[in-house]
Ligand SMILES: Nc1nc2c(ncn2[C@@H]2O[C@H](COP(=O)(O)OP(=O)(O)O)[C@@H](O)[C@H]2O)c(=O)[nH]1
């Protein structure tokens with residue numbers, strides 16, 4: 001359990017450092033870094049406070065606290081990934097509408113003289 | 118170019134548009150445009166070039182037809198919607214979609230326009246199977262089409278023989294709907310549901326399908342299962358969205 005908590009701490013710290021470096025280099029936009037930072041902080045808290053983990057384990061009827069940790073970690077990342085799927089879907093919709101508009105405007109510019117086909 | 122036979126007055130008057138989606142069809146597209154012009158004279162033809170890597174656009178322009186060039190690849194539904202949008206903005210009253218691979222004989226365009234110009238008909242499907250069940254392109258596709266028929270019948274409230282056909286004519290009412298909301302991937306079946314949800318009516322007229330002039334179909338056996346699931350999910354989502362809106 002202790003090793004696992006240490007490992008989780010390291011991963012969370014690594015994630016935070018990675019996100020901050022990416023932010024500094026402008027590789028990631030601030031609004032998309034927030035999800036990752038929140039996820040990292042949650043991991044960090046989980047690793048620092050084994051008591052709630054044990055409590056949650058007994059409540060859920062799971063004998064093994066590390067299993068609970070893995071379970072929660074998976075949950076945190078699931079939320080982040082799902083959020084990104086939603087963001088990507090919005091971007092794709094906007095991108096398609098934009099591409100269609102650009103194509104139509106370009107067409108109309110090229111064919112101003114006749115107006116019709 | 119003089120047409121080889123009397124031309125439908127709606128076509129002759131420039132009130133109908135022939136819409137052709139194309140992606141990398143340089144080997145077939147020229148022949149398709151030639152054939153349309155040979156049959157009907159120089160009627161409005163618009164090819165939607167969906168980010169082709171070949172000379173599709175140049176060949177079409179060389180024939181004197183118009184090209185709507187998308188800045189990057191959108192997929193069949195996104196490309197068609199762009200075409201329907203432009204057609205609607207340009208004021209066309211009827212749009213007939215045919216494939217750019219030469220599989221749809223343009224001879225049937227006249228039948229399609231006659232059918233879609235009837236009152237109370239918003240869309241016409243050029244159907245391979247009105248008369249018989251022969252002519253499935255492949256075993257798997259035949260199976261898929263049977264499945265779709267059974268699935269769609271209760272949703273559409275009437276049987277549809279060839280729901281995946283890309284040989285489709287619409288009037289201006291349906292054109293307006295398609296210009297605003299058209300399914301993005303594998304659009305044919307979902308488009309039927311979109312119209313049905315607005316209480317529009319479609320009919321099927323018989324057409325015959327030819328083998329591809331060149332290239333390969335984009336629908337491979339491997340993709341078929343994905344296609345099946347995707348389309349059915351799309352249809353269900355369509356119904357759910359509509360019903361929610363209706364209760365608001
Ligand atoms: N705009 C656009 N057209 C496409 C795309 N994929 C296929 N098409 C066109 O859609 C038509 C039908 O495609 P095809 O692969 O022959 O499908 P099938 O006839 O149903 O097997 C042809 O004119 C293709 O050029 C695409 O991604 N974008």
Ligand SMILES: [Mg+2]
Nearest residue numbers: 216218220334
């Ligand atoms: Mg084809």
